Structures are given as structure tokens and as C-alpha cells.
Amino acid sequence: MYLYLQPKEPPPLPEDARKGEAEPPGSPEKKEKNRKRKGKSSVSAEIVEGFSVFGCSESVSSVRNSSSGEADGSNTHSKEVAMAREIERASILRKKHGIHISGYNVPAPLESFEELSSRYGCKSKLLQNLSGLGFKEPTPIQRKAIPVLLSGRECFACAPTGSGKTLVFLFPILMKIKPRTKDGVKAVILCPMRELAAQTTRECKKLAKGRKFYIKLMTKELSRSGDFEKMHCDILVSTPLRLDFALRKRKLNLSRVEYLVLDESDKLFELGFVEQIDSVVKACSNPSIICSLFSATLPDSVEELARSIMHDAVRVIVGRKNSASELIKQKLVFAGSEKGKLLALRQSFAESLNPPVLLFVQSKERAKELYKELAFDDIKADVIHADLTQQQREDVVDNFRAGKTWVLIATDVISRGMDFKGINCVINYDFPESAAAYIHRIGRSGRAGRTGEAITFYTEEDKPFLRNIANVMAASGCEVPSWIMALPKLKRKKHRPKRDSISTLPEDNEE
Ligand SMILES: Nc1ncnc2c1ncn2[C@@H]1O[C@H](COP(=O)(O)OP(=O)(O)OP(=O)(O)O)[C@@H](O)[C@H]1O
Numbered sequence: 001m002y003l004y005l006q007p008k009e010p011p012p013l014p015e016d017a018r019k020g021e022a023e024p025p026g027s028p029e030k031k032e033k034n035r036k037r038k039g040k041s042s043v044s045a046e047i048v049e050g051f052s053v054f055g056c057s058e059s060v061s062s063v064r065n066s067s068s069g070e071a072d073g074s075n076t077h078s079k080e081v082a083m084a085r086e087i088e089r090a091s092i093l094r095k096k097h098g099i100h101i102s103g104y105n106v107p108a109p110l111e112s113f114e115e116l117s118s119r120y121g122c123k124s125k126l127l128q129n130l131s132g133l134g135f136k137e138p139t140p141i142q143r144k145a146i147p148v149l150l151s152g153r154e155c156f157a158c159a160p161t162g163s164g165k166t167l168v169f170l171f172p173i174l175m176k177i178k179p180r181t182k183d184g185v186k187a188v189i190l191c192p193m194r195e196l197a198a199q200t201t202r203e204c205k206k207l208a209k210g211r212k213f214y215i216k217l218m219t220k221e222l223s224r225s226g227d228f229e230k231m232h233c234d235i236l237v238s239t240p241l242r243l244d245f246a247l248r249k250r251k252l253n254l255s256r257v258e259y260l261v262l263d264e265s266d267k268l269f270e271l272g273f274v275e276q277i278d279s280v281v282k283a284c285s286n287p288s289i290i291c292s293l294f295s296a297t298l299p300d301s302v303e304e305l306a307r308s309i310m311h312d313a314v315r316v317i318v319g320r321k322n323s324a325s326e327l328i329k330q331k332l333v334f335a336g337s338e339k340g341k342l343l344a345l346r347q348s349f350a351e352s353l354n355p356p357v358l359l360f361v362q363s364k365e366r367a368k369e370l371y372k373e374l375a376f377d378d379i380k381a382d383v384i385h386a387d388l389t390q391q392q393r394e395d396v397v398d399n400f401r402a403g404k405t406w407v408l409i410a411t412d413v414i415s416r417g418m419d420f421k422g423i424n425c426v427i428n429y430d431f432p433e434s435a436a437a438y439i440h441r442i443g444r445s446g447r448a449g450r451t452g453e454a455i456t457f458y459t460e461e462d463k464p465f466l467r468n469i470a471n472v473m474a475a476s477g478c479e480v481p482s483w484i485m486a487l488p489k490l491k492r493k494k495h496r497p498k499r500d501s502i503s504t505l506p507e508d509n510e511e
Pocket of ligand 1: 142
């Protein structure tokens with residue numbers, strides 16, 4: 001029985017809520033929580049177009065929050081003029097960057113990172129760190145979702161792979177929590193995979209450079225033998241399994257957590273993780289906690305579940321929901337059979353190999369098989385899958401990052417969130433199991449404004465599933481043959497067929 005993750009029907013909104021003024025719906029506790037949030041409301045705000053899931057209005061208007069003290073209450077006319085300008089400015093920015101939002105009193109988007117200081121009092125050290133990382137302009141999701149979190153609102157954010165969502169949740173945490181207060185964990189970031197948790201911890205440390213935060217990655221050792229009563233930790237990054245283990249066995253106290261982030265939240269809400277997420281959500285019992293959910297793919301079912309843990313959230317979508325980055329040139333290649341795929345791969349590498357290349361297969365067995373095949377070729381290849389030790393997995397990732405490995409063969413353990421700089425090509429050697437898996441896999445290239453390429457092999461067996469991928473391709477402007485678009489639509493069934501093993505050796509029954 002999951003107390004927190006039971007999806008609830010959206011409560012009907014009172015008439016004045018639709019004007020952005022009513023009491024938020026929910027229990028007295030939630031109301032209290034929302035009252036606190038309202039109090040935190042920041043400088044400039046919009047009330048915008050509503051979507052069904054978070055239940056809000058269809059009217060479009062925008063207000064300048066007078067609590068900023070910028071508007072002169074005695075001069076109604078000039079206040080109205082200023083408000084109108086603000087509405088227009090926010091709307092132009094949103095349109096320019098393809099940002100869609102829903103929610104009440106949504107703060108206006110950032111025009112520049114400098115506004116973090118002028119509007120939200122950001123410390124200069126943090127801003128220096130941003131420019132030190134070469135971040136000059138906020139990306140569209142950063143423009144909109146950072147102010148949402150900074151104004152104390154919960155956020156449900158969907159933006160393309162490689163569009164800078166990590167900064168969206170890290171930066172407000174670093175701005176808002178007090179470092180080294182010694183009264184426990186203040187922020188928890190959950191990631192579905194260990195590699196991603198390690199990467200997020202590293203990014204967090206880079207952004208926090210020069211500020212004295214205790215930032216910890218929940219390693220296996222820590223979850224099994226950490227003394228959490230003595231350990232200092234402001235920001236904790238973990239996979240659900242390790243955090244749940246530490247909660248149960250090591251009596252980790254999360255009651256003072258102010259920020260809970262579910263990165264790659266659609267994956268986190270998949271079966272297998274739900275029980276662990278539920279236990280974490282329960283342990284984060286602070287009524288003022290701010291939850292935020294991020295992914296490049298957020299199906300409606302996840303929005304439904306999100307409603308059970310979020311209150312008064314602002315939904316921010318950049319571009320089209322559940323679509324691939326437009327920076328990736330996508331191609332489908334018919335390889336006929338399993339043998340045909342290996343030949344096609346070798347031929348493609350012989351014609352042009354432009355490393356780094358990431359190659360996805362559907363299982364660890366197949367990853368090992370393909371690695372054996374490519375090891376005979378003159379290609380610096382390596383392999384990563386769940387059978388490797390943690391240290392081995394880290395070494396593989398480091399070697400690929402350092403350019404020592406040209407071709408990395410991988411299962412879906414690194415298909416989400418991993419930020420390898422400048423991957424030129426992603427090859428789906430095995431057809432992805434779903435459109436979401438496809439979007440995340442190919443999203444390892446075409447990041448941070450760079451272009452990339454994605455090639456997907458398919459066999460006769462994969463043909464019935466082509467349409468799902470073709471839809472994603474067409475939506476991001478890639479050419480798709482009309483016969484594929486005419487294939488019947490399949491219900492969202494996962495495609496993981498049993499495939500012939502990867503080998504060029506003749507089979508027993510062949511001559
Ligand atoms: N404002 C910015 N300017 C330039 N580069 C940026 C900016 N913000 C983030 N980046 C860089 O863009 C890359 C992708 O960022 P990030 O990993 O946060 O993407 P993401 O949206 O979380 O992707 P995914 O959905 O795959 O997890 C990183 O290398 C990051 O350093």
C-alpha cells in the first residue's frame with residue numbers, strides 16, 4: 001500500500017482559483033504548506049495558460065507582484081502600465097524560446113543569468129562559477145524553471161535531452177539552502193542510475209566551488225556503513241535503492257529536507273522503483289519541502305503520479321513534450337537480420353568512424369558478444385553493463401570521457417542523463433524498447449547546442465515497432481519514408497525480442 005504515490009483525482013478548483021487568487025485545493029496541511037509558499041512568492045509573476053493535469057485556468061494574464069516594492073501602490077495607472085509591459089516581456093520571451101507553462105502566479109522568465117542576482121540576490125561566487133563553466137546565457141528550461149524554484153514553487157519540468165536541466169535543480173538548491181548548518185540533509189537528489197548520480201554530484205561540486213557545502217554521493221559503502229548521525233551532509237545525491245537501504249538500515253533522517261528532486265522522473269516512477277521512491281517521499285516529512293520532477297520524457301501517467309506528491313506545482317515544458325532534440329540528425333537503416341547488423345556496422349566503421357561513438361544494445365549478454373566481435377577489429381572499443389563492478393564502470397566511463405575509448409558499447413544503464421561531451425554518433429545496434437528509450441539514447445549526442453547523429457538499425461522483426469520511432473523522428477523534422485508512417489499504430493508495448501546471438505562465426509547447421 002503506497003501512501004504517497006496513490007494517484008488522486010484532481011480536486012475541482014473554486015472559481016476564484018482560476019483567477020489565480022483562491023486557496024489552493026487540498027488538505028489543511030497542504031493549505032498551510034501552500035500558504036507558506038505564497039508568502040515566499042517572488043518578484044515578478046505570471047498567471048498563464050493551464051493544462052489539465054495540474055488543474056488551472058485557461059485565461060492568459062500576467063501580474064507584477066507588488067511585494068517586490070518596485071511598483072508604487074499609490075499610482076494605480078503606472079502600476080498597470082508596468083504590469084502590462086511585464087506581461088508582454090514574459091510572453092515574448094516564452095514564445096521566443098518555445099516555453100509552455102501552466103500554474104498560478106508563475107514567476108517571469110530570466111532574460112539573463114545576471115537577473116539571478118538582481119531579482120533573487122544570488123551570491124556573486126555562484127554567478128562566477130556559472131561563467132567559469134562557460135555558461136553565458138540560460139537555456140530555455142533554465143530561463144523559466146529556475147525562477148519557479150527560486151520563488152518557492154514546486155516544478156514539473158520537461159525539456160529536450162542535453163538542454164541543461166541539471167542546472168535548473170542544482171542552482172536554486174545552492175542559492176537557497178544554508179551550508180554547514182549541521183542539522184541534517186537539506187536537499188535530496190534522486191537519479192535512476194549510479195553513473196548519473198555520480199555525474200550529478202560532480203556537477204554540483206563544480207557549481208558550488210568556493211562555497212562550503214557538504215555534498216555527498218550515496219555510495220554502496222555509505223549506504224551500508226555510514227554513520228549518518230555524525231556525518232555532515234547538506235546535499236545528498238543517490239539512487240532510490242541505496243537511499244531506501246540507508247533509510248531502513250542506517251536510520252538516515254530526512255525530516256529536514258527542503259528540496260527533493262526526482263531526476264529522470266519517468267524512469268523513477270517505473271515499476272521496481274516505486275516502493276523505494278515512496279519510502280523516500282515519506283521520509284522527507286518537512287511540510288515545506290519543495291519537490292521537483294525533471295525528464296525529457298514525461299508521459300501523462302507520470303503527471304498523474306506527480307500530482308500525488310506535488311502541490312501547486314508549475315509545469316514547464318520546452319518545445320514539444322516527449323520529443324527528441326532537433327539538433328540530432330536521425331536515420332533508420334534496414335539491416336535485414338542480426339548478421340546483417342554486424343556487417344552494416346563494420347561497413348559503416350570502415351567507411352567513416354568519427355569517434356566518440358556510443359553503441360546501444362538491449363542486454364548485457366549482447367553487449368559482451370558485440371564487444372568480443374569488435375575487439376578483433378582495429379577499433380578502440382570498450383563495454384559497460386550491469387555485470388561490471390562499480391570501479392570498472394567508473395573506469396570505462398572515465399576512459400570514454402578522456403577519449404581513450406572511441407566506441408563504447410552500452411546497455412541502457414547509461415542511456416539517461418549521462419553527459420559525454422561531444423558524442424558524434426549514437427548507434428542503436430538493437431532497436432530501442434520504446435519511443436522514450438529512443439529519445440534518451442540518441443540524446444547522448446546533440447547536447448548543449450552541438451549537433452549530433454543517430455543511426456538505428458532494424459530487422460524484419462523490428463518492423464512492426466518502426467512507427468513509434470518514426471513518429472519521434474518526424475516530430476523533430478527528420479525525413480521518414482511514407483511507408484513507415486503508414487504502418488499501423490502500436491499500443492505502447494515494450495519491444496525486447498529474443499535475438500540471435502551476435503557473431504560472424506558460421507552457425508553449426510551452416511556450411
Ligand atoms: N546555460 C548553459 N550554457 C551552456 N552550456 C550549458 C548550459 N547549461 C548546461 N550546459 C551544458 O549542457 C550540457 C547538458 O546539460 P544537462 O546534462 O544538464 O542536460 P539535461 O537537459 O539534463 O539532459 P538529459 O535529459 O539528457 O539528462 C552539459 O554539458 C552542461 O554543462
